[in-house]
Amino acid sequence: MFRVHIYSGSLALVGKSGVGQAANHQHEALERTGVSVVTDWQPRADVVHINTVLPCSFRAARRARREGIPVIWYGHSTEADFRHSFVGSDLLAPLFKRWLCLCYNQADLILTPTPYAANILNGYGLRPPVQALSNGVDTDFFAPDPARRRAFREAYGLTDRDKAVISVGHFMERKGILDFIELARSTPQVRFYWFGHTDPALVPRKIREAMAAAPANLEFPGFLSQSELRDAYCGADAFLFCSHEETEGIVVLEALACGTPVLLRDIPVYNGWLTDGVNVYKGRNGWELRQKLAGILSGRLPDLTEAGRQVALARSLPNIGRALQDIYAALPARKKSSLPLRPRRRMA
Template identity: 50%
Template sequence: MKVLIYEGSIELVKKSGIGQAIKHQKKALELLNIPYTVNKKEDYDIVHLNTIFPNSLMMAWLAKRKNKRVIYYAHSTMEDFRNSFIGSNLLAPLFKKWITFCYNHGDIVLTPTDYSKHILDHYRIKRPVYHLSNGIDTEFFKPTGEGRQRFRKRYHIGEEEKVIISVGHYMERKGILDFIKLAEQMPEYRFYWFGYTNLHIVPAKIKRAIQNKGANLYFPGYVSRQELRDAYEGSDVFLFLTHEETEGIVLLEALAAKIPIVVRDIPIYKKWLKHNHTVYKGKTIDEFSQLCKGLLEKQLPNLTANGFDLASERDIRVVATKLMKFYHA
């Protein structure tokens, strides 16, 4: 058995969660000792498709003509396409039709969570849909003590200064506007947002908010995986205010890095993340502020050990074992 991990248009997604998912798929295959290639000209038995660009659809057609098995990873839904880029809400219904058309060209469809599977079950997808986590390399993100020093030295942060971070594109869906508002209301703490989106394609209100940020809010942009690992270890709270996700790879990373976490209380995390047990959940700016302050001032229990246990359930080694059965589903 040999697997083709199709990387058409990889430059467009390599800095996103899809890019990380592709890396995790390679890691999973290495753990399983299954040969793989990224060269579509080589022979293969199964192809992994991760994007909904036209070239991926063409790859599905070509694979079908050669009687190869097609596994389509459904990282995107109409629901998480909304509130992303300029015009995304207007285009959302068309986006739903397009991704449904793409996913129907797989033999099976894999999506990261039971929540996203539930959403796709209401689309007109004629192929079997299963859920399988994107996975997380817990060994890589496990804190060592050195990462905190590197992070604070790199950004000139004093040991006693408190730091709140988040990671993602500059999207309203990701909660960036609330993050900026919290930074304004909590000037005694440092806020860092890692990730980047070209400001030409984001709505004007987000562009204005970023350009008018306060002095305690920093946008370092996209950083390497190693630097992001240091940021998790060197910060005091991971604040994930996303409104909609199919899973949230950066959340898995934060759980593995054992950093205290505050998330928005949204449906995808209703059953998986337990409030006051693995993370803290809020729904309003005031609740987010209170929870962050409670963690920063050591007034709330540290839940990171429970969070790490949860991340371990989705460790890439566990995911790799589960992946095998879908090759024959």
């Protein structure tokens, strides 16, 4: 049986992001399918997973290669989804792409969540092969539950007749927060909630000012635990995700798994697996999103939630775990390098 080391250095810094959640999914998916997940370099792992692109991750990949351990680097990030995010991100994007290439080229295989993201990374001229594999979703935990719906609506003072629309993510222009604010402004009879948190120092002034001027029917309750977020999905009348760029969107899978009606901006990442009018609804612009949202909330549009949950079930953690085992079996063997490892410095 395989032994897999999921490199944890720097994961604490992204624990509240999709990258942190993806790493948690890998751990759970592997354990559910009988793979041993080792938390340190010993006993020696058969494969090392790396999820972040910080300097310590680069060093970890180099160490694994010297020890003859194949490296799978998860391509969660692209230059496109780095833009329009934090303060200074547009200026730094070209340098970020160069760093991504340096990191990803240390891998034996790059896994990225969708064919769309794989196509972007293949355009970078990377040395390792790039393969698409969903981040997956815990469909046992995220599932429709009337009791969870009641818990959410009681916590936020919502009656049965109140309509509630939610979104989840960092306070980024790329995530569509400006569009979400305007949709809330144009629909004052509906309650809107944006869940998530970003360090204020990283939030561009334009976003801070728009949030400060948000309409009274829109709230920013902050970061939620996984159980609280599950309640929100189950209790909402729609999940509205206006993001302009994603590599997959774990929150979309979570909403689908909970049987929440999902409305997305129509962007290429969803092509081939999420279809407008079949398992989700999509809008190309603010006007279309507003019209589709009104149709969902009024019941004029057909209920697609069962078809949406089937999409999530196909990406359940056991399915992802089995797919990973097939990937490990196909990895080429790597010989241990003759280069000496640098001795670790002892902490005083």
